[in-house]
Amino acid sequence: MILIKLGGSVITDKTQYRIFNRERVRRLCAEIRDSGADSVIVHGAGSFGHVIAKEYSLQKGSVDPAQVPAVARVQYDVRELNLMVIDELLNAGIPAVSVPPGSCFMMDNGNLLLDDPEVLLSASRLGIMPVMFGDVVFDRSKGFGICSGDQIMEVLCELYHPDKVVFVSDVDGLFEKDPKTNPDSKLLTEVTSELLNCISSDSSVADVTGGVRAKMEAMLRMTSSERDCVLINGSVEGRLCSLLKGERVISTTAKGGL
Numbered sequence: 001m002i003l004i005k006l007g008g009s010v011i012t013d014k015t016q017y018r019i020f021n022r023e024r025v026r027r028l029c030a031e032i033r034d035s036g037a038d039s040v041i042v043h044g045a046g047s048f049g050h051v052i053a054k055e056y057s058l059q060k061g062s063v064d065p066a067q068v069p070a071v072a073r074v075q076y077d078v079r080e081l082n083l084m085v086i087d088e089l090l091n092a093g094i095p096a097v098s099v100p101p102g103s104c105f106m107m108d109n110g111n112l113l114l115d116d117p118e119v120l121l122s123a124s125r126l127g128i129m130p131v132m133f134g135d136v137v138f139d140r141s142k143g144f145g146i147c148s149g150d151q152i153m154e155v156l157c158e159l160y161h162p163d164k165v166v167f168v169s170d171v172d173g174l175f176e177k178d179p180k181t182n183p184d185s186k187l188l189t190e191v192t193s194e195l196l197n198c199i200s201s202d203s204s205v206a207d208v209t210g211g212v213r214a215k216m217e218a219m220l221r222m223t224s225s226e227r228d229c230v231l232i233n234g235s236v237e238g239r240l241c242s243l244l245k246g247e248r249v250i251s252t253t254a255k256g257g258l
């Protein structure tokens, strides 16, 4: 089984509130179908989550009553995004259901608690893909917190023991420096925790869950001697399909744990 995260930067325009990239999601869903890979998808919140979450500092937990309507708005927006992704999966012939993280998870001080995996396992047993996403989730200590798609990926990794983990982004992989502002920056085909410590990680868009560095750290935690964790560019046509079929593509592979 392959666990795939469709990053918020690939399915939305992260610089503009609530802009869904339907054409790209449609193509990626078709690539997943055409690869024939048994997969489970998680997706990021993109501009449906990060813009308001940043404006109201939702990552701090409950610190101001003015955050309350923002919590409700973000939950609404990311559910709408999720239903649009599900719609494209269904159109591609992949039976998928929406599983909002708050329906299975609580958080405690920012840590995700999966008390009961029955919903997820029941769907998978029936051949139905449960699709979770970055969201605001209630937190026992902080009132609420940001549950990132990357945190969900780590929990699902423990649950499903996938053969491979794939993060689909809008860059070719991890670069020495941000390739959007440094076009000559070199792509790193392999990354270890030692290497990550030497890399700069500046990002200009609203992202309350840590950007590239947090993603690479999460990826490293998901690696094992049997499991690769790969970051690829989903804006290049055919790349995801090729990777899922086991072909070599331009990418960064995390290795060796954190």
Ligand code: IP8
Binding pocket: 008, 043, 044, 045, 046, 049, 050, 053, 074, 078, 133, 134, 135, 136, 146, 147, 148, 149, 150, 208, 209
């Ligand atoms: O896009 C963040 O999830 P991510 C969730 O996977 C919210 O980092 C609500 C900002």
